[in-house]
Amino acid sequence: MEPDAPRICCLDLDTFFVSVERLFDPSLENKPVVVGGHKGGRGVVTSASYEARALGVRSGMSIRDATKLAPRAIFLPGSHDRYSKYSDDARAIVERYSPLVRAASIDEQYIDCHGCERLYYRPGDVDADATIRRVVGEITGAIGAELGLPASAGIATSKPMAKVASGLAKPRGVLLVAAGAEAATLAPLPVRKLPGIGPVAERKLRERGLETLGQLVLAPDDELRPIFGNMTAEIRAAARGIGTTELGRERPAFREHDPVGERVGSISNERTFVERAPSDTEAVLSGLCERVCWRARKRGMKARTITLKLRYVDFETVSRAMTVPATNCDIEIHHLVFDLYRSLRTRSLGVRLLGVALSKFELEGAQLLLFERSGRRSIAIDRAREKFGFDAVHLASTTERSSSRKRRSA
């Protein structure tokens, strides 16, 4: 095995949410389609068809802006259950070719193709790279033929280079960056194309006159250090195509249900609203507490740290955290969150967002939970939710307030 051969593949499903929607409604084909919310409504674009992109729509943009740019586009709220299923199906196809697969997100997978050049060699292949390129083309072809979903892939000697290559390969392409060709491939690209450089770093680089990755590579260390800190060397190397070949950890993003035993670093839920009266704010907090606790219990985990996040209407965002003996009990976390809220809400300004996060998990000792009164109640609630869904059962503090809200609005 040549250590520096291009064997890391990044496989990406093109305009994934839009592509899935088109499977269920073929009339969406060849039209500008935007997934993320109803026309003119709140929310942001999570996926836009190429026809919509041609009108200036970009993912991450507010739905309202997208509506202005593409008033005749078809806007869809999205159906995550479907997306999860097709994501799993695409992964199953990839696993027929290599067991070394990691899902980086719902529409992106990394594959370690080391060894595939021997396993899949065919006499027509001019060299090992050609074999890899052909095999990856077969994978994207199978995803297209069996699922009806377009996919692209980049193959390179490192993970960041493969990621950039998959972007360059779109749509429906496969791009292999040969060993030694990395720096020249990256040099003309805008800095933003490199994973790890976001809008803030992009702006700071531009202020220093650095627009392309080629310029970034040549920039003196004291120009980059204020922007990237200890990551400077890693970023500079990535800009030359050098980086890890480790596939990284599996990201369980976007799962509709929390699988038992699957480890995550944090569980959070948040809600944004236009503006709410304080009494309603408490109902929202109750609901958020219940939801994160429920999700933690489903995973069999207890959290030691509880964090409350609050965003005012002027977008100032603050948070307070508290570390306690591990718990996943609604009542306990309710009390903690309400304490945190009282210490956090120092301004009289309207609240735009509230979020509750659990972290620093310990595995649940189920026996303990059974002996606690509130624990028994949680178990009863969870059983009902197992049958009827999360909203079937709520704590009194949540239901009283939300029903009084309904009465008021009725």
Add this chain to the structure above:
DNA sequence: TCTGGGGTCCTAGGACCC
């Protein structure tokens, strides 16, 4: 471009212990 919701990782300062 006035900006959702779920995550991960990094940094910097302070408390506390030895």
Add this chain to the structure above:
DNA sequence: TCTGGGGTCCTAGGACCC
């Protein structure tokens, strides 16, 4: 009582990703 340095944990905020 004061001083130093290292290690670890906690907290708050921010950048980034999809």
